[in-house]
Amino acid sequence: MGQLLQGKNSSFYPPEITAMQMPVEVRSPFFSYLILVLFLISGACKSLDPTLNPALVPVPLAYSKVNVPVQIPIQTLDYLLNQRIPPILFEDSGIDMGNGIIGDLNFSRNGMAKIEAVDSQRIQVTLPIRVQGEVGLKPGGLRNLFQSKIPLNQSFAPVFLINPQVNPNWSLGISEFELMDLGGKMSFNVLGMELDLSQLIRKEIRDFASRNLTSKPDLIPLKPLVDQAWNQVGKPVFVDFQGKKMAFSIQPDSVKLSESFTPNESFNLNLGLSGKVNSHPAGAAPSRPFPLPKLSENSSTENGLEIRIPLRLTYAEIDQLLLEKFGNQAIRVNKKTVFRPGNFKSKAYGGRLAIQMDFVAVQETGKEIKGELFLVGLPTYDTEQQVLIFDQVNFHLESDSPKAKTAAALKKGKIIRQLNQKLRFPMAEVMEESLGGIRERLALQTPFADLKIADLEIYPDGFYPTATGLEVQLKATGKVDVSWK
Structure with missing residues (x-):
């Protein structure tokens, strides 16, 4: 039997040719299969685990500051x-x-x-x-x-x-x-x-x-005059963000002042204020501004403001927004397959936002493949195109179709690129319609001078998934112009 096997083997390959000496065209099917298996194993090891609950990333404090050099x-x-x-x-x-x-x-x-x-x-x-x-x-x-x-x-x-x-x-x-x-x-x-x-x-x-x-x-006493101005600037601001009415208020913890004269020209005041910005439901906003603290010395002479405004969306509100944008829509994956998502459920996945959805993939033959897609990404704002995008995208696919799971593993990079193109939310119109009240509040009129903000820019500066929803921190920057009457 041994001689027969040896003779049989020798009829295919000369005995002096070992496995390491096999021609490439002979070894390629075996090695191709081995590489594919290793790729799938590697992909499985690095795939997402929807059952995990990574620790949340701390949300930075919405801290704001403004410094105004005033020349009277x-x-x-x-x-x-x-x-x-x-x-x-x-x-x-x-x-x-x-x-x-x-x-x-x-x-x-x-x-x-x-x-x-x-x-x-x-x-x-x-x-x-x-x-x-x-x-x-x-x-x-x-x-x-x-x-x-x-x-x-x-x-x-x-x-x-x-x-x-x-x-x-x-x-x-x-x-x-x-x-x-x-x-x-x-x-x-x-x-x-x-x-x-x-x-x-x-x-x-x-x-x-x-x-x-x-x-x-x-x-x-200057406090009555200061309080009169602060009652105009410091009272809560109401905004409409994505159809949701919210309010925010400034809780100052530091007010700084320095003063000097320029002979024959002006009286120079450098007034600075900093504090935390609080977010409130529209119906629970405070009726009056937070009190101002005592004055302290100001060493800054810069002109500028940086205000961070925390706006929050619950996961139920995010699910509704996803449903309005993607619900029952046919997203073409390739020439032969159309992807229909639905039943969106969002949550925090560490520092990223996770979106779980059911899907039906319909092929041109009429065959349907059903499953669940677990998608995670880091919300980021593209300031040039003024759109909300998702970075560091990854996904996990569950389906009864082994073919679908294999295709998802093999074409993961292409699918991620397609998801990056689809997960883009225009923000320019939303920002303009929702945050006009902030521009109005940052203007101040007094019997002696009018203050307005020049070069004002308002844009999302951070998206932070929390246990209850997504906090969007808007950032407003600009300079203060003073017109004396």
């Missing part, structure tokens, strides 16, 4: 200062003017105040003042002979050096006040005597500043 013209400061200065500065009676003379005096405005910046921290204020009243002798002595008082009506324009500062509690104070020049000589004649009231007026001004200016760090 000196002319605008003049206007604001003159609005704050009352017609009557101060008045008093029985003022001891020395040399046995007393007076009842009224200090009032006598024109428009003028501001000049001396250096980066101090300003020079010229304030025209009119002094009106009466002066006379003290009771007793000559007073008994001269009962009448002499009227006083004179003008002067003192010059003050002031160092204003904004306090952390949103108030304006004056840390330094110095009378540089009285701006005129205050004198008059009484009974042939010339009385110079300049020193008295200087003393009255300094005493007034000590009592009413430098001793009160919270001289002018």
Whole structure:
């Protein structure tokens, strides 16, 4: 038997030719089959396992910041200062003017105040003042002979050096006040005597500043004015995203401010705000803005904003969107097969989005192949084409047809390329229709200036599958333009 087998084998191949020496055309069927088996085994090892539940990727905090360098013209400061200065500065009676003379005096405005910046921290204020009243002798002595008082009506324009500062509690104070020049000589004649009231007026001004200016760090509360602006900007914004009404609000945790003067030009404010953006159902949005924290020092002079807005879609809403786009649609796989998906179920698969669907593949012969397709991909936004695409796509196919499973394994790369072409969702129209309210909210009008956002761009900057749905973080960037009235 052994000789027969040997003789039989020798009739096919010479005995000196071993397996390693076989011609290629003889070995190719065996090796082709071996390579195919190894490929299928390798593909099976690397295929998706729909039963796995990979750990979710942490969702980054929707943190936003804005920094606005504002240059307030000196002319605008003049206007604001003159609005704050009352017609009557101060008045008093029985003022001891020395040399046995007393007076009842009224200090009032006598024109428009003028501001000049001396250096980066101090300003020079010229304030025209009119002094009106009466002066006379003290009771007793000559007073008994001269009962009448002499009227006083004179003008002067003192010059003050002031160092204003904004306090952390949103108030304006004056840390330094110095009378540089009285701006005129205050004198008059009484009974042939010339009385110079300049020193008295200087003393009255300094005493007034000590009592009413430098001793009160919270001289002018700015919080009401700031709250008025914040109530417009900080209240919740309502958006309509994919037919779903949502709201978001800013919860600031830091407000920073720095200030300086540019001589003869402007008062420079660098205002920065940062905080978390909260997302709310439309019916549960807060009725008022979150409170502003205390001020802190700002070291940034950049102009820009970066706002991240978290919008959320539940998996049921995603399933509905998939049904509207792909439900009962015939997707041609090749010349002979049409693919009809349905019954979509989405969920998180680690950091990727998983979509499970039933399918029916109909061949041109009329034969149907049914099964389930488990698809995963990383949602990504193509900023150039303004479409939502899926990256790192992979799939797992289950079917009673061994032929379908084998074809899916052999043509996996081609199928993935086709899926990448099909899984593209235009976003430009959705962004424009849904997020117009954000552009309106970022504009601010005040009695003194109008603020608007220049070069505003809003686009999806991240898609994060969570346990309950997909969080889409929109990113708005731009610069702030200020137009002074």
